[in-house]
Amino acid sequence: MNQSIRNTLHSLKEKYEFEIIALTDTTNSRGNFTFKWKYVFGSENQRWKRMELRKGAGLPGLVLKTGKSLVIQDVHKIYDEEGLLSYPILYFEKVKSFVAMPIWSDDEVVVGVLVLGNRQPSQISELKYEALKTDVEETLRIEILKEMMAI
Template identity: 35%
Template sequence: MTGQANSNFQLAIDNLKETLHADFIGLALVDLKKYHHDFRWRYVTGNISLRYRRIVLQSGKGVAGIVFKTGKPMNIENVDVSVMDGDLYNYPIVVFEKLRSFGAIPLFLDDHVQGVLLIGYREANRLTADKFEQFKHAVGPQFGPFHMKERLKDDFIG
């Protein structure tokens, strides 16, 4: 990725945070290396710590991993109701950033998920179904090749 793309992604999530009055927005991207791929939170805004940098995402694990593996959006309006306390360790970004309401959408390149965009609030019930729809539709051309892919499907996890 070029430096221009990097600054565009950061600017895009900064703008989304302001537009949707979110507490946190993160963009996890796959970085394909020669013999393995690395899936990490690359761009964040509204973070309260730098612990997100140590999270290595795995397909099928945690918020980004589940969305990455299934290719379907996930919306949790209230973490306290939807996620059992014993399962919170599976959601490190939620714990580290103290998110109580969050949603994530897959970002496709060709027919493969190459990224996950997460929006979060530190109060429960802030990300309603309507607000989640606003989030999905607010992702615009600033996300380049990810724009207007399968992410607008109506089925989601949550």
């Protein structure tokens, strides 16, 4: 657990007023197709600790595959209860609105997926998303890359 990444995540969660913030593992190395949630704050249970994420599946899998951010203001407008089960982090944390974004390394590899969510539908304006994205790039991304360099 990297203390500066923790602090950064905490302040992002506070600043942009999200109830839950989650970041996946960065080790998506060759021959290893599964990765895990590494930091989750604001969770209601321990399930995320045991979850194993696959490249093409689940919310992080989707973000990883497309390399694009996802901003959803009300999950029930898009998924039904059964469909939501394919995104366990949303289902079990009762997330109703969220931002999910990939974090890129300098050589254009996704080194982590960040999810910020609320437990009720909420307006996430373009302005807010852009500010968040810039903030993540300037703080969290740097911390993650620093950690990777250290290893």
